[in-house]
Amino acid sequence: MAYSEKVIDHYDNPRNVGNFGTTSECKTDSTVGVGVVGAPECGDVMQLQIKVNPETHVIEDAKFKCFGCGSAIASSSLATEWIKNQTIDEAEKLRNTEIVEELALPPVKIHCSVLAEDSIKAAIRDYKAKNGIAIEETAHSH
Amino acid sequence: MAYSEKVIDHYDNPRNVGNFGTTSECKTDSTVGVGVVGAPECGDVMQLQIKVNPETHVIEDAKFKCFGCGSAIASSSLATEWIKNQTIDEAEKLRNTEIVEELALPPVKIHCSVLAEDSIKAAIRDYKAKNGIAIEETAHSH
Amino acid sequence: MPINLPIYFDNAATTRCDPRVVEAMLPYFTEKFGNPGSRNHKFGWDSEEAVDIARGQIADLIGSSPKEIVFTSGSTEANNLAIKGAAEMYAKKPEGETGRGHIISAIHEHKAVIDPVKRLEKRGFDVTMLTPGADGLITAAMVKDAMRDDTILCSIMWANNELGTINEVPQIGKVVRDAGAVMHTDATQWVGKMPTNVVEDNIDLLSLSGHKMYGPKGVGALYVRRRRPRIRLVAQIEGGGQERGYRSGTLNVPGIVGLGMACEICSKEMDSERERLLKMRQRLESTLADSIDVTQINGHADKRLPHVTNISFGFVEGEGLMMAVKNIACSSGSACTSASLEPSYVLKALGVGDDLAHSSLRLSLGRFNTEEEVDFAIGNIQEAVRKLRELSPLFDMHNEGIDISTIEWATH
Amino acid sequence: MPINLPIYFDNAATTRCDPRVVEAMLPYFTEKFGNPGSRNHKFGWDSEEAVDIARGQIADLIGSSPKEIVFTSGSTEANNLAIKGAAEMYAKKPEGETGRGHIISAIHEHKAVIDPVKRLEKRGFDVTMLTPGADGLITAAMVKDAMRDDTILCSIMWANNELGTINEVPQIGKVVRDAGAVMHTDATQWVGKMPTNVVEDNIDLLSLSGHKMYGPKGVGALYVRRRRPRIRLVAQIEGGGQERGYRSGTLNVPGIVGLGMACEICSKEMDSERERLLKMRQRLESTLADSIDVTQINGHADKRLPHVTNISFGFVEGEGLMMAVKNIACSSGSACTSASLEPSYVLKALGVGDDLAHSSLRLSLGRFNTEEEVDFAIGNIQEAVRKLRELSPLFDMHNEGIDISTIEWATH
Ligand SMILES: Cc1ncc(COP(=O)(O)O)c(C=O)c1O
């Protein structure tokens, strides 16, 4: 099973790699939401950061870092592209299945898309928590 | 496992094929000894006939017929050659191992040589019986 | 066309690998040599793709889905996996107990079926071994009579390797499957030569082998039904989990590619080949039977593979006969058992007398045989039988009017 | 010399078939295609002769007698036959009972050993699975400690497929055989690369596979000791009685010829090849370890096959890394298990942390690799690790001085 072209493209040219400062800077910046999901012993750690306009709640910028396989890297890279310029409510609606479809992920790689969805949710939750916005638990779509 | 050259030679040019008359003629001719050993259901029938000089007990002629594999045919063909011009006492001493050696028979074909030895013995026994000569049972060498 | 000697008329023992098959295999030795289990590089992907294509070629030949093909090292392994694997899976009682379930097979199956069945009998299963009719056939009625409430498995070969006789496999499959038992058929001699559709033919498990259909030795397959019902097996070769866990071990990629190509060629050429071979066999049989007295063609007259004939020539011994027809490579009894001195147990199963059982030749034609070869063989066999009858004490007796069967033989 | 990309550094998964091997095999597909079981014609004799020659070539490589070689479809089958076959033969109690005998193996064996051993455990045998030291080795002392009065079988691989580490097999064999138990070794990665003598090395049963030593896939062998003592096995694939009854099925003649030739070449070239490969591997390891921080070479420093290295690069994930080094075909975890997402159970067995276990590459060199390829690979890996660390949140944490092992991960 070879990787799809889109996975390879994201892997070779990952979009929006990086972060909005050191770990402690991000922690204190209330316009930044940070989501870190996965664990090294599972073979994937995904970190997604969003920079949100506090007035409009629009995600003005997004960055990621990822320890994981090519599909995990591509999923998180794609996620940053998609959520940019969305409001956090819109971004929260992103479903992992859309990533699976876009990247043509095989069954054994679906968990990568799930991680990406989770990392978005986690970043938004972090942003909301920092800004005292109520958090509703949404069920997974998978 | 291919056949030895000597087996092939005897098979292609069997020596002394035939008999000294019909079954009933042979039965009544006291100078002829007939040995038939084996059985069709075992896949081998060997018939050996000897023509003996009643004075000297020398086997003046020998003939065979054989239903069997190449090694069986070669063993009986060889036997007729060897016993010709021997006395019946000498012929009785022929051992199957000598045939095995001469024809380079593989282990699965040793029974062919045993049949040949047995057919000689049976023919001599028949000759002796017809002529009132005492028969001692000799043990097999194999 | 000049004839190359010896002529090969032992295609039921094994076939010449088709040069097109070899050509298809070649790149997979030195160029695309990856392990299909290597999931992370091109060498692995190329191999995996090749295996998938072969799976499709095999599936096409037998009317299955590619997912239902489990690669093995040949039919012997496929039979062992099918029979032991199904019996262990569907056993009614645990190991160490008796009454674990009833299995039906036949006494003239290939040893690769008989031996596993016997093993299961030792392991607490009940076994019925059917006896074929004098024509060599196992019918649906025979199987129906043998079925019991606890029958879990029936294994009946499609075409017999020594006789070419064809059992009523689709009808037997119906009986077996209707009763909720598993239907296995050893189709080693059948597949690639005769039209096959595992769905219409009511088969749950089917064994096939590359080297019987102009493919390579050392590769075969087991068809394992996945739907209505899904058949499950206890794996016999474990570790690694290849082939959906049914058969572990690095896949024999060149062999599998060769088997696939062999199947594709058979799919295309089977129909015309069948006709050609049948004509050749018929001429062989009728000419020999007409010109040599006391001959007998063993097995059913029509329900036989087009390319196999098994003929007994009275008063001459089979092995000696093969030596006399040294320009024809054929067999007496099956190749797999001809190391033994016993007369063929298959012929005995049909009630063929011991003498005629010892007097049989199996001639099996194939893709690379020509009419000229058939003509040559006819002459060669006529001459050989004549020569050996001259040597035969039994022929003398026959000519003197003695009934051989009444003689008391001094058996050794 | 120009480098062909991708470079193949996955020789422990499978090897390119040596062109000399293919050449030796070729006549046996279309010319000498007989069934070695055909006892009555030249096609059969030619095949049988070829098989006998191959038996001798294999025997020469491992110091056995040709009669002690049983052909199989590969090491997986050989392991199954050895382990199940010996356990069933030497069982202390019948099927269905417990306490049938004690078996020793290790947790980082290949699945083709582990799975059969687990199966036997279910069938009433007692099993001890040894844990290797942090260096990956199983020692004679470990086995001695595990031995019981009722130990019937010990199966310890000679060299590990993921690490290349070498167990104390000759010494273990002595312990096991002195106690009257049967010593099996899965020598799939060892034979053909390292000197082997089953007599001096105290081995009763040894598995080997063609495709790991530049021979064909789908063929292997089991050495079965015939003297002092004669080891007996219960056959696992039955019917036909080939290979002294230990393994039935038409022999894979071209495959066997290829395996024989592969063994002969290994016998001749092993010594010089070993040296050449060791130098290449040492350069690979030392250059990478010197130029990239937080790397770890897994397994014992010296007691390792000359051509295998398993390196963990901290903070980068193995599969992602393989994608980055797309010009190098290698593996992360073993090819046989890399379909799963679990980190390598072999690395875990050594106590390698989960993060580093996920960060490993196995690079296995072989006959057809060159120094230029090693140099290219070094550059490629350096660049890939650099790139992925830039992407890695774990590397950031490391650089910020955060101890990753103390983090509570929100595991999914
Ligand atoms: C009917 C039948 N079943 C099974 C086999 C064994 O097949 P293989 O040689 O592929 O193991 C043969 C041929 O030897 C056969 O004719």
Ligand SMILES: Cc1ncc(COP(=O)(O)O)c(C=O)c1O
């Ligand atoms: C140590 C070891 N044992 C067994 C096997 C299985 O061998 P085969 O692929 O020949 O079945 C392998 C390789 O896959 C191996 O590395």
